[in-house]
Each structure stands twice: as structure tokens, then as C-alpha cells.
Amino acid sequence: MPAVTLQDVAARAGVSQATASRVLNGSTRIPGEGVADRVRTAARELGYVPNAQAQALARASTGLLGLIVHDIADPYFSSIVRGVQAASRTARKQVLLASTDRDFDIERESVSTFIAHRADAIVLAGSRQSGHLDREIEGEFGRYRANGGRVVVIGQPLAFGSAVEPENHFASAELADALVASGHTEFAVIGGPASIRTSVDRRNGFVEALGRRGLTPLVEVSGNFTRDGGHSAAQRLAAALQLTPDHGRKPPCVFAVTDVMAIGAIAAWREMGLIVPRDVCIAGFDDIPTLRDHTPSLTTVALPLEEIGMRAVALALRLDADDLRERVPGDVILRDSTRLS
Amino acid sequence: MPAVTLQDVAARAGVSQATASRVLNGSTRIPGEGVADRVRTAARELGYVPNAQAQALARASTGLLGLIVHDIADPYFSSIVRGVQAASRTARKQVLLASTDRDFDIERESVSTFIAHRADAIVLAGSRQSGHLDREIEGEFGRYRANGGRVVVIGQPLAFGSAVEPENHFASAELADALVASGHTEFAVIGGPASIRTSVDRRNGFVEALGRRGLTPLVEVSGNFTRDGGHSAAQRLAAALQLTPDHGRKPPCVFAVTDVMAIGAIAAWREMGLIVPRDVCIAGFDDIPTLRDHTPSLTTVALPLEEIGMRAVALALRLDADDLRERVPGDVILRDSTRLS
DNA sequence: CTGAAAGCGCTTACAG
DNA sequence: CTGAAAGCGCTTACAG
Numbered sequence A, B: 001m002p003a004v005t006l007q008d009v010a011a012r013a014g015v016s017q018a019t020a021s022r023v024l025n026g027s028t029r030i031p032g033e034g035v036a037d038r039v040r041t042a043a044r045e046l047g048y049v050p051n052a053q054a055q056a057l058a059r060a061s062t063g064l065l066g067l068i069v070h071d072i073a074d075p076y077f078s079s080i081v082r083g084v085q086a087a088s089r090t091a092r093k094q095v096l097l098a099s100t101d102r103d104f105d106i107e108r109e110s111v112s113t114f115i116a117h118r119a120d121a122i123v124l125a126g127s128r129q130s131g132h133l134d135r136e137i138e139g140e141f142g143r144y145r146a147n148g149g150r151v152v153v154i155g156q157p158l159a160f161g162s163a164v165e166p167e168n169h170f171a172s173a174e175l176a177d178a179l180v181a182s183g184h185t186e187f188a189v190i191g192g193p194a195s196i197r198t199s200v201d202r203r204n205g206f207v208e209a210l211g212r213r214g215l216t217p218l219v220e221v222s223g224n225f226t227r228d229g230g231h232s233a234a235q236r237l238a239a240a241l242q243l244t245p246d247h248g249r250k251p252p253c254v255f256a257v258t259d260v261m262a263i264g265a266i267a268a269w270r271e272m273g274l275i276v277p278r279d280v281c282i283a284g285f286d287d288i289p290t291l292r293d294h295t296p297s298l299t300t301v302a303l304p305l306e307e308i309g310m311r312a313v314a315l316a317l318r319l320d321a322d323d324l325r326e327r328v329p330g331d332v333i334l335r336d337s338t339r340l341s
Numbered sequence C, D: 001c002t003g004a005a006a007g008c009g010c011t012t013a014c015a016g
Helices: A006-013 A017-024 A033-046 A052-059 A075-090 A104-116 A135-146 A168-181 A197-212 A227-240 A259-271 A289-293 A305-317 B006-013 B017-024 B033-046 B052-059 B075-090 B104-116 B135-146 B168-181 B197-212 B227-240 B259-271 B289-293 B305-317
Strands: A064-069 A094-099 A121-125 A150-154 A162-166 A187-191 A219-222 A253-256 A281-283 A300-302 A325-328 A331-333 B064-069 B094-099 B121-125 B150-154 B162-166 B187-191 B219-222 B253-256 B281-283 B300-302 B325-328 B331-333
Touching: A006 A017, A006 A033, A017 A033, A052 B052, A064 A075, A064 A104, A075 A094, A075 A121, A075 A259, A075 A289, A075 A305, A075 B075, A075 B094, A094 A104, A094 B075, A104 A121, A104 A135, A121 A305, A135 A150, A150 A305, A162 A305, A168 A197, A168 A253, A168 A300, A168 A331, A187 A197, A187 A227, A187 A259, A197 A253, A219 A227, A227 A253, A227 A259, A253 A259, A259 A281, A259 A289, A259 B289, A289 B259, A305 A325, B006 B017, B006 B033, B017 B033, B064 B075, B064 B104, B075 B094, B075 B121, B075 B259, B075 B289, B075 B305, B094 B104, B104 B121, B104 B135, B121 B305, B135 B150, B150 B305, B162 B305, B168 B197, B168 B253, B168 B300, B168 B331, B187 B197, B187 B227, B187 B259, B219 B227, B227 B253, B227 B259, B253 B259, B259 B281, B259 B289, B305 B325
Parallel strands: A064 A094, A064 A121, A121 A150, A150 A162, A162 A325, A187 A219, A187 A253, A253 A281, B064 B094, B064 B121, B121 B150, B150 B162, B162 B325, B187 B219, B187 B253, B253 B281
Antiparallel strands: A094 B094, A300 A331, B300 B331
């Protein structure tokens, strides 16, 4: 029981397929109203739904936007995806989603599949190893771009394509300054993977700003860009600093390079009986929506996550322009987690 | 600069297009090794990427799975999407995602677009008004199914299609029993929209179980299925119950029909100076991952969200079977938010 | 095993 | 304004 085809509609309306196509799938060449009405009526009566695959083949544009994230269940990514969704809808693009679980093979596979599906653009969210992809995937992207495909990265720019780039370094420095201004004098850092630039930029921005004031972190530990990565890093950090419940000293101020890690850290400390901000203070980065109802409220650098997703789509749709870079500033927000009593 | 085509590959390998197709896009009919090698080499050298749109047209299966959720940034949905992603990947299906923002027009639009893209199956997550769609969308689904499309709902079943159905009523009753067993005697309910069955089932399951013990809620309020919906409902509830900080009486136990609402409620109460579980107790439903790091820890009914997503995909892929229903039990988990001192 | 050819459902110059 | 026809890039009976 095959679907109703344009041909069916044309036949019922007593016109050619070309005419039916013109009235139904809007071109500038508008047939006479009488004809147009007949076609529309026939389409409605038959329940005609255009075959997007066939249209894509005939046109050479699929209306598909490929979106790759590390983990759709991570609030950082799901917020971005929300923005991408909103912008795609208004642009009448459909989004093809891949959540890679931070597996590079899966990411490569997803890119291939998206290219096979001839997505008009591919958006890569989430930073990757030192700003470059492997040879193979880079070759694929090269051909893809040569054939008119657009690629947009959220995070640090690749050697090609457009990018929406949060000002990680600068904002982290501002955070450090704000923390110092609020009275903190002892710091520590929970960093992410050394190979990931977002992680390195945030860490460096923070540490360098401290340096300018003659300060240096007491200790630095690192973990994966996940809640559990922050959790285990926080345990090591507590040991290194010999933090004990109610130690009475001034609490050290820890900078975790993502909110998700900061939340994991707080959980780890709570399990140890350590209270934030009494025994240890902490700040994160991103301002994921989850933070809104987290206790204690978390000091962080707010990034307009949804807007970042929307801007990525805007870049993906700019066929006129070449590769562009858009910088996104972060907003330092001081909350309870770094409050000195 | 058009992309490399199968024809190009065939030419370079000195074989027919048919042969190239057979070796590259696996059929049972395997050409001789010599030929096959030549084709594969040519494809590699040219950087051939099959055009999935053309394949879809020629085959009559797109390998696309349409997924519709209310809000991708809501942890309930993003967890489900994670499961859908995982299962789709192993099944080598691509996911077309739509986040409707709970807007019915957008949902209808998304269904149409997915059908236009000839998705092999469409998964609808998130309950909708009283278990039926409007006429128009139902007609579209009818034709879609007649043409071989599968539809799967997560939540209450529609009049057609398969469904993954959490045992809302039963699990809510179990929750009520557990709460009573733990010493609670006064209850209240924060419900969702009256038109949504998931909401009604959970509320009824809970209230009926109380009834069996001769108990009845002191008050019921309701709000949207969102954090803010829970937030405002909680304010009304606190007023109705005249809750004040440290009132010293036994805290009433509130059942919010979703975790997201419960979290909003706790936030509202905190703003009023009310402490959970000292002044008021609360339980939710779903066990969203966010709960893990929430304070106080929230009593809830755990649903295997990711697994639900995976099972929906499994149902979507069962071309053999007719419409199926799978029930998913919930697990009552008592935590601090309902702890009686 | 291999190839010529038709067909999948559209769009779009090109004529009229 | 309207139509006949070619073409988009594949797959798959049907012959050989």
C-alpha cells in the first residue's frame, strides 16, 4: 500500500505533475488560482504528504541539520540542544541527533552517517582533543565542505568551519578576580582532561589571574568532564588539603572547570562530612539550569547555553559567508558556595 | 562540485553501477573478490559516501527514527532520549529529534515532517491530552501506518500503535503504602494537568491507596508538568495548610506527581523558610538523574528512563508484530524528604 | 557472477 | 501559465 504520490494528485486534479509540484511545493511560478485550487483539493482528499527524500534528491538540499553532542543527558548539552531545536524549527530544518557518549569512534561514525544523509550542515558540540579531529574524519569533512556542507563547532574552533566560542580563558580570569575581591586567598583547581582545550583554557585563565595577584593554587587535580569525574577529583583534593569537617580554618576556594564536575565534588565532600561553604568553597562554570535548585547555590560563570545553540544554527545556515567565529562572553555569578562567613 | 557518485566509482573500477552497488552496499549477492576489491579501492580513493536519500528512495526505508519529546532540557526526557539514542545506534538507525515545548501545534507539525521524511517509525514521548490526538493528526498517522510506518508511544497508549507504559497507578499506590508504613498520617497532593492521563493515574493510584486505609488528602493542588508548575502549586499548598517555619507539628506528606514538580516545590518552600522534611515532607515520581545530587534527597518512584527509551526503539523496530504494549514497573525509593524525625 | 534498464518520487530548465 | 522530459543517485528484478 504505497503512499500517495504527486502523480496521483496531478491525475486527480487533471493537471501535469509539474503543475502539481508548483502549486504544492511553492515556487515563484504560481499557477492560476482555479488550477491551484483543484490541485490543493486533490492533495487534501488524497492525504498527500510530499516525500522529503525525493525532494532532497531532486533539489540538492535535504533540510537536515546534523547535531553531535557528547551526552544528551548532560544538562549542559541538553540546554544547547534546546536552543538548536528552537532555531531549527524557525528555520524549518529538521535535526538529526547523535549522542556519542564521549566515544570518538561513535563520533566519527555519526559524522559519516550525517554526511551520507547529506545534512545541509553539521554542528559539533563539546570540545574534543586539542582542537583537531583525526585525519580520516578531517578528510571527510573536507569533501563535505567542498560539496557545500557547512560545519559549525561549539567550543574551540577547528582548523576549518565556523565556531561559537565561549570566552573561557577571559571569563575564568574574571571569576578568579571576583573571588579574590570577595576575600578568598587560598585556591585549588579541579580541572578536566589535559587534552581538551576548553578545560585547559578555563584552568589557565583562572590560574593566570591568580598569578597576577601573586597567588598560586595550593593544589590541582583533574578528572573527566562528568559528575563522577568531579566526584573522584574532589576526594583526592580533600585528601591533599587534609580537609576535615569543621576544621575551623578559612575554607579554601576550589574552581571546578564545569558545573557538572562541581556538583559531583560537592556530593563527594558531603559524603565526607564536609560542608560547603563552611569547610570548603567551590565555583563552577556554565550555569546549567539544574543549578537553580541546587543546594548550596553554586558560584559560576554563566553561559547563555540555549543562545549558543541558536547561534550555532544561525552560523550553520549562513551559506553566503565563509567560516566565522563568534565569541560568547560569560557572566560571573557569585552565590552561596563561595560565601565567606 | 557535486559529490562523488556510485557511477563515478563504477567507472573508475571498470564495472557496472549495479556491481558497484552490490559490493559497496552489501547485498547477499557478493561479486568475485577481484572485482569487489577494485570497487572498494575506487570508492576509497574517490572518497565515496553513499547518498542515503537516494538509497532511501530506491529502497523504501530511510533508516530514520522520529522522536518527539516535550522538552529536551527536562531531565526526564533527556534520559529517555539517551536510551533511544543508544538503541538506535546499535540498530543503525538515525534519530530525527523534535522538542515541542509542549506546544500541540508544534507536535502536529513535527509528526507531519517526520512522515514527509518517511521515518521508518515515530516515537512519541510524553503524555498528551486524554490519550487521543486530534482528528487531523490521527488521519495522518492512519495513512502512515498503512504505508508501513510504526508508531510507539511512551506513556499511555493511543487508540493505535505500540506503547511503553509505566505502571503509574500501581506504583503510586505502592508509594502511598510505603509512606503510610513509614509513619505518615497526613497527606496532600500536587497534581498535574487534569487532561493528562499520566498525571491522573498517579494521583488516583496514590489517593485510592490512601482511601483503602481510611485516609484522604488534606488538600490537592495542581500545576503544569514543570519545575515552575510545582513551584507555584507548592505555594498554594503551603497557604492552604498554613505551613509556617518550624511549626512543630507533624509534617504533612505531599505527593508531587513528577520529580521535576517536587523539586520546584521544595524550592518554593525553601524560599518561604520551610524546611523539608522538618516542616513538610514530599515525594516525587520518575527518579530523574538530577535527584542524585539534590538536597534533601527525594523520595520517589524510580522508573528506568533509559531502558524505557530503548524499549520504545525495540518496539518501533518490530515489523513482524502488531501493536504491543509493554508495562514498566516503578520502584518505590524512600529517602530523606519523607523522613520523620 | 555481471550488466542494461526500469523505477523510486520529486524538481526544474526548456518549450510552447 | 502549463506540460513533456530529463535528471537527482541509488537498488533490484530480469536476462545473460
